[in-house]
Amino acid sequence: MATWLQLGFQDASSPLMEELIYFHDYILIVLVLITVVVFYGLFSLLFISFTDRFFLESQGLETVWTIVPAFILVFIAFPSLQLLYLIDEINDPCLTIKVIGHQWYWSYEYTDYCDLDFDSYMVSLSDLSTGFPRLLEVDNRVVVPVQNSVRVLVSSSDVLHSWAVPSLGVKMDAVPGRLNQLTFLSPRSGVFYGQCSEICGANHSFMPIVIESVPFNVFENWVFSFVES
Ligand SMILES: [Cu+2]
Structure with a gap:
């Protein structure tokens, strides 16, 4: 049961909910890491004076910032799909x-x-x-x-x-x-x-x-x- 001012999930009472909470925590770790990296980039742009304003094109850099997020998405997608199919599983109900x-x-x-x-x-x-x-x-x-x-x-x-x-x-x-x-x-x-x-x-x-x-x-x-x- 939810209690007063409870912000997170209720305690798990089934294996399914345990998995869901575990997945939620895992996503949150990924999310915090991405947020930290992005904000570090943003603020460093504001405060450092080494920025090259005439920097126009970099195939290497664009390849990296396409491949890396795609990789991260794969690591989110697979556990997500696994959980999705686990939820749908009907295992000989009594x-x-x-x-x-x-x-x-x-x-x-x-x-x-x-x-x-x-x-x-x-x-x-x-x-x-x-x-x-x-x-x-x-x-x-x-x-x-x-x-x-x-x-x-x-x-x-x-x-x-x-x-x-x-x-x-x-x-x-x-x-x-x-x-x-x-x-x-x-x-x-x-x-x-x-x-x-x-x-x-x-x-x-x-x-x-x-x-x-x-x-x-x-x-x-x-x-x-x-x-x-
Ligand atoms: Cu209703």
Whole structure:
């Protein structure tokens, strides 16, 4: 969960997010190096008196400042593509959840074990218990088994929404008439918060996502309790 004045990413709760943060840090190192070199060049132009104002053409110099950036771009492009394909990987999921975006709540369907479906509304401020995060808690959480690959099918019944959980490193557009797919795996138990990430109307800010990652037997009990009630 994001905390007050947090500027960086949330802590990773999935291998995917760990890779994303690692890639982000790597890009930042490249970025800082380039910025330093460019600014050094700019300021040295202002302050040194050795500049040759009649220096017109240099094939050698132009070759160098074309090849070097191209080389740097290759070193960014390959890890980027690798990560892109890693995100798309569907690796034998143990569970499939269908998520439908509505104005303004999410509904979830578990159809692997039985016909289990429910709506997930935000808990309003007046109903919120002490200790729960404001505008992020929902009445029905999405419960998933820990250490298992979970596939999520995302769609919408009305307008564009986006199902996003930052600490798991997932964000998928919910498009009416289209079924999008993502997978995540949470190696640790916990509660992960997310929000709709595509502006969808007046209550866009009030349709959060809460994922509860629990051991498999707890997950089974949750499924049974749902079916019995
Ligand atoms: Cu929205």
